Amino acid sequence: MTKPIYILNGPNLNLLGTRQTPIYGAATLADLDARTSARAKGAGFATVFRQTNREGELVDWIQEARERASAVIVNAAAYSHTSIAILDALLAVDLPVVEVHLSNIHRRETFRHHSYVSAAADGVIVGLGAQGYELAVDAAVALVQSRAAKAP
Numbered sequence: 833m834t835k836p837i838y839i840l841n842g843p844n845l846n847l848l849g850t851r852q853t854p855i856y857g858a859a860t861l862a863d864l865d866a867r868t869s870a871r872a873k874g875a876g877f878a879t880v881f882r883q884t885n886r887e888g889e890l891v892d893w894i895q896e897a898r899e900r901a902s903a904v905i906v907n908a909a910a911y912s913h914t915s916i917a918i919l920d921a922l923l924a925v926d927l928p929v930v931e932v933h934l935s936n937i938h939r940r941e942t943f944r945h946h947s948y949v950s951a952a953a954d955g956v957i958v959g960l961g962a963q964g965y966e967l968a969v970d971a972a973v974a975l976v977q978s979r980a981a982k983a984p
């Protein structure tokens with residue numbers, strides 16, 4: 833059976849829909865879960881969609897994904913800019929990794945311009961809001977399919 837795509841969300845993303853909506857949009861985390869699940873289903877994939885405010889829990893889930901996922905989509909939120917632990921966990925994952933941010937981090941404060949996660953990502957989607965999550969699913973599916981096509 834095809835393994836699911838893990839979609840892992842970091843701190844404060846539980847507040848989506850009420851938090852700084854001019855920056856992050858009106859979609860809630862539940863909306864993102866529903867939209868990504870439907871998008872993945874159309875391509876024959878299930879999703880595992882989670883959010884945590886804890887860095888170590890994100891690390892645990894990334895480690896879990898090594899065995900149980902076909903790809904990882906990650907919005908590590910503020911930990912993107914600070915966490916070498918999350919980078920190291922992602923570097924240990926031999927699967928497609930797509931980084932996503934709702935906002936365009938490059939148009940915001942300079943401390944958001946650098947993401948440790950990017951060094952472990954096959955691709956990065958920023959600034960497209962909730963649609964970016966759907967595009968991340970499309971990218972993850974394409975990366976999984978292209979790896980399968982190359983496999984011996």
Ligand code: DQA
Pocket residue numbers: 843844845907908909910911912932933934935936937944
């Ligand atoms: C974010 C951007 C981060 O800089 C910020 O800390 C977040 C959300 C985004 O999705 O735009 O919490 O990852």
